[in-house]
Amino acid sequence: MKYFKSIPFFILTVFIISCEIAYAQKENTLIKLESNENAPIISKHIYGHFAEHLGRCIYEGFYVGENSTIPNSEGVRTDIINALKELQIPNLRWPGGCFADTYHWMDGIGAKEDRPTIVNTWWGGVTEDNSFGTHNFLNLCEELGAEPYLSGNVGSGGVQELADWVQYTNYKGTSPMSDLRRENGREEPWTVKYWGVGNEAWGCGGNMRPEYYVDIYRKYATFMSGADVDGGLYKIASGASNDDYNWTEVLMKNIPKNLLQGVALHHYSVIDWNAKGSDVDFNEETYFNSMKESWLMEELITKHTAIMDKYDAKKEVDLIVDEWGGWYDVAEGTNPGFLYQQNTMRDAMIAGMNLNIFNNHADRVKMANLAQTVNVLQAVILTEDEKMILTPTYHVMNMYKVHQDATLIPLSFDSPMYKFKEASLPALTVSASKDSNEKLHISFTNIDSKNGNTVSIDLNGLNVKNLTGSILSSDSLQDHNTFENPNKIIPRNFEDFKFKKGLLELTIPPFSVLVLEGVK
Incomplete structure (x- = not known):
């Protein structure tokens, strides 16, 4: 003790802190x-993405139009196509999100000059001209080598409308919808396997009770024919928000397995929905709380899986986390309805953490979709006129792609x-x-x-x-x-x-x- 008293206080403090740091780093x-x-295979579809008609994700993001001076393929930016090919994205979800249950697919086919406009009432109240539609999206997926995941409208659309979309995209023979597809320039069907039957039915998809949505799901799914798709259609029910375990219970208990291949789950790393905080100007307390919300994914998957196991011990129905990621206040000076935010090392942490969680639950989690691909929320790509940048989240996804379809250890x-x-x-x-x-x-x-x-x-x-x-x-x-x-x-x-x-x-x-x- 006499020795320490002879040391100046400042030097002693530095010595103690150095010892603490060294000890912390040596703990093994x-x-x-x-x-x-x-051990299960880590499905490549865990590394999926999401493209909603929201802000500058589709228009001014993916799609600049065939006449743009920005290099493009059928109106889609070639730099984005090349970046997503590098990521080896396995699937892409479209057109929503909340937008899906207001979208009528027939408005987006045929001659562009004849297409009606649509007001995007969910995101910014902007008027869209429907110049990007089914053909654009499915052709893009073909070019990317990615499976399309179409989110069907069961909120404002009818059963026949969704059944016709399935027939338009998939039917090989002669029928009203397949003939219409041919008239619009596509001879062979795209054979779309993955279909969402509504989105967030508990909220923007209709504010439904789970018992009511179950009946809606059963009705729509019954009339979706998958005869021309190998293995049939893969139908995904609109699943729970966060810890709404009752929603999962009602769905698993009341939907026959022959109609159900996947149940969705949505969770965003949001601290406070009323005050989400800055995308770039945050302190350690905010960062810590973001990590806490992100870590919640482990608990949610574990508890929703336990409910699914009660009704599906053989794990024939998959858990589909088709919306996840960080969500903050929009970047300063941008349209609040466009959800444009920057992407920092905090987002890299969210991405790495969640992908590890998904990998380790590969026995039940078979698909996930980061929200969203371009210019929205935790985007992997940001654009500004002709410029494009890759975010830290992009680089994490690129580093982790080695796990796609590998065997979990x-x-x-x-x-x-x-x-x-x-x-x-x-x-x-x-x-x-x-x-x-x-x-x-x-x-x-x-x-x-x-x-x-x-x-x-x-x-x-x-x-x-x-x-x-x-x-x-x-x-x-x-x-x-x-x-x-x-x-x-x-x-x-x-x-x-x-x-x-x-x-x-x-x-x-x-x-x-x-x-x-x-x-x-």
């Missing part, structure tokens, strides 16, 4: 890989905690898989805003000989890519790990996303 989290011969560990004041959250999410070429991939997300976290994994059972890595990180949580500096945040090589005699040890830096690849 042991991650155990579990052997499981029945279950793992277990006790996460270190990210602490803020009196509260704490698990700092780490991790998922692992092995692909068809026997390559191992492990993805880590550390949400701790200050501390790196050291982990060790015994890889001897996987015969891994060489490891490489990539990391997404930055100096500040608020950092983001701009049109002036589009590459401020991009993945870079990561080599700061020890791998000897099959034992891997590394420290994951604060608020970073890391993916390792191992080969024999």
Whole structure:
């Protein structure tokens, strides 16, 4: 004690803080890989996207028109097409969202000069000319190599209208709708497999009670013929918002399995719907609360899955998280109805965390759709006239695409905690898989805003000989890519790990996303 009293207070303080940091960084989290011969495949559709008629997602985003000076393919920007091909997006959901239950698909086919206009009453009250319609969307999906996921109108549309849309897109033979498709320039059907039967029926899709929606669903689904689609149509019920477990219970109990392939779930990482906070100007308390809301996804999937297991022990009905992501106040100076927001390292944390959660629940979660693709909410792409930038979320999705259709490797560990004041959250999410070429991939997300976290994994059972890595990180949580500096945040090589005699040890830096690849 006399020794410490002889040290100046400032030096002593620095010494103590340094020791605490060193201790925090040396704490080792042991991650155990579990052997499981029945481990599920991580469906590539977990890495799906969402494009609603909202703000500048479709018009001025995807679609600039055939006469635009911006390079395009049938009016869709080629730079966006190329960026999404790089992501290997497996599916794209359209036209909504809330917009879906006011959209009448026949208004968007035929000669463009003859198409009626529509007022987008949900998003900004703008008038759209229906120049982007079914042919544009399905042709885009073909070019991307992505499965289309059409959200059907059961709010303001009739049963026959939805049945006709199915026939228009899918029927090979002679019929009124297939003949109309041919008249509009498309000989062969697109064979659309994935169909949503309404959207958010508990809210903008009709403010229905679950018991009422069940009957609506059963009626519409009955008249949707999938005869010309291999395996039939994949019909997705409008599922719960957040922790509305009764909604899932009523659907699973009362919809026959022959009519139901998937049940949706929507959850956004929103702190307060009345005061969502700035997209870029936020403090650590706001960040921590965003992470808390994002972590809620684990609990929601676990509890909704438990309900589904009661009625579907064989897991024949899938959980479809077809809207997820961060949602903040719109970027300063933009239309509040357009939901345009910047994309920071906070969003990268939300993306990495949720994708790890989805991967680890791959036995039940078979599809997810990030909201949304271009210029809306947690977008992977932002545009401004002819300019285009890729967001931190884009880079996370690109890093994680290695998990698509790979076999999950279950793992277990006790996460270190990210602490803020009196509260704490698990700092780490991790998922692992092995692909068809026997390559191992492990993805880590550390949400701790200050501390790196050291982990060790015994890889001897996987015969891994060489490891490489990539990391997404930055100096500040608020950092983001701009049109002036589009590459401020991009993945870079990561080599700061020890791998000897099959034992891997590394420290994951604060608020970073890391993916390792191992080969024999």
